[in-house]
Amino acid sequence: MNENTRFDADVVVAGAGPVGLAITSMLGLHGVKAILLERGDELIDYPRAVGMDDECLRTLQGIGMAEAVLPHLTPHHWMRFVTKSGRCFASIEPRTDEFGWSRRNAFNQPLVDRVLLDGLERFDNVDVRLGSDVLRFEQDTDGVSLDVKRSDGTVYTLRTRWLVGSDGGRSPIRTALNVGFGGFTDTSKWLVVDVRNDPLGIPNIYMHCDPSRPYVSVALPDSIRRFEFMIFENENEEEMTQPHNMAMLMAKVLPPGVDATSLDYIRKRVYTHNARIAERWKVGRVMLAGDAAHIMPVWQGQGYNTGMRDAANLGWKLAYVVKGIASEKLLDTYQLERPPHAKAMIDLSVTAGRIFSPRNPAVVAARDFATWVLNLVPPAKRYFTEMRFKPMPRYETGLVVSEAEIDTEPGVKQLLCQLARKTPLLGRLMPATRVGRNSPVGRLFIQPKVRTRDGEVKLLDDVMGSGFALVCWGVDPSFWLNQKSRDILAALGGRIITVKPVVQIHREQAIGPDAIVVGDEQMRLKEWFGSHRGAVAVIRPDRFVAGLAYPVRINELLAQVADKMGLNVGKGAA
Incomplete structure (x- = not known):
């Protein structure tokens, strides 16, 4: 038997979220035979991530998809932190373009994901299989064998040289590998409300730091607006999405007299914020990427972007190893390079959340006074305005030469x-x-x-x-x-x-x-x-x-x- 006939694919990617789609596109560009598996029969059709940065757009440029996604983006999307009294104490407005693109962009994720999925049709060497769930897998020195369940209940087996688990924060692949997912889950919860036909229409993101109930207002493309409200310990999703409670919440954001029931809701869902990172990102012939490797609070909009950095790092390395250009040493550098920066982004997101949503009046007063003083100091103001606080990826070890x-x-x-x-x-x-x-x-x-x-x-x-x-x-x-x-x-x-x-x-x-x-x-x-x-x-x-x-x-x-x-x-x- 020919060696190649033993394998159905060089790489199987489990999970057709943005990270899995991007990695598969990179493999397609390099001529690697890849299979993309997604347990759902369709891609998720509601907004999740809302912020895309310049590094992410550069990655999409690299797979030939930047121009295709631009219509679904709002460039130069500023983030403004506002006190209860309405004072803007920090406005993040980076106007530099050293990586070729706007540094902050709002985007419509379902439409961008669809563009990335459709982009895979360019490649004869890529096979996309929706409604395909990985039941179990076993790896050996040569490859990985998987049992895959179709949505009709039938089960079949795949054999691949490498497996990428980009299958979400609850990753069954990470669980099967017995890889720890250390960190914490925040005790606070947030109700996310997405509506069509934006009732406000004002641009940008507003982080309303109201200690009585912090909330967020986000303008998205295609006249979609997201609101997020802190939910207290004695409240739950079922209770807070009742009409009378929704009216109470929406009264904080809508002009007086507007009926909250008149809005066209896309979804209402309560989320908890997690800050977790996998102990290992490469186990033998299996790699973890995206939410399967790390999850973080939303406050800096970096979960999506951090996952796309994983894709940018891993995709080409897999291609070079599969094609025999490089040895497995190259894949080992993925573990060396990516986790430290992902941890830095988690820490940034946690810190931003603590600044945004304290409920202790003394802490709120101290924050408001400190930010008022800092705004009077030009270097401090530029530090926030130009987003200099964001830790940029910096690899000290791996495929770098001192x-x-x-x-x-x-x-x-x-x-x-x-x-x-x-x-x-x-x-x-x-x-x-x-x-x-x-x-x-x-x-x-x-x-x-x-x-x-x-x-x-x-x-x-x-x-x-x-x-x-x-x-x-x-x-x-x-x-x-x-x-x-x-x-x-x-x-x-x-x-x-x-x-x-x-x-x-x-x-x-x-x-x-x-x-x-x-x-x-x-x-x-x-x-x-x-x-x-x-x-x-x-x-x-x-x-x-x-x-x-x-x-x-x-x-x-x-x-x-x-x-x-x-x-x-x-x-x-x-």
């Missing part, structure tokens, strides 16, 4: 770096083997607009393609590449992008045949490289900086990248 690791001088430092990669405890004890706090390595690369030689103005990612890229300022590193590095670059499917001032993009001096020359339309790339030590950045498919070096050190950098991902230099990316 400056010490490309040191060519033999000796104790180089030996310890090699040992640190093989011994996690030693790596934690050796700061020199980790990426420094001020280094751009391990951070998301900027995405400004660039001008091509054909005169088109594009976002940088659209020039880099779906694989690795060497992005360089003013130089073509081909002059310095040895044959091993050329083989590595071919295996990575890497492109060389040489950035020049727009007025120089048609000059051929010192440019080889393999370099793609673009003009620095906004001069942001010149500023970026001028702020860091190095002129050649190795950019991963998820747009994180794997390493930065001067052209004369590019061979050492590429060798380290190849080693960390177990690169099969004899097999290039398709």
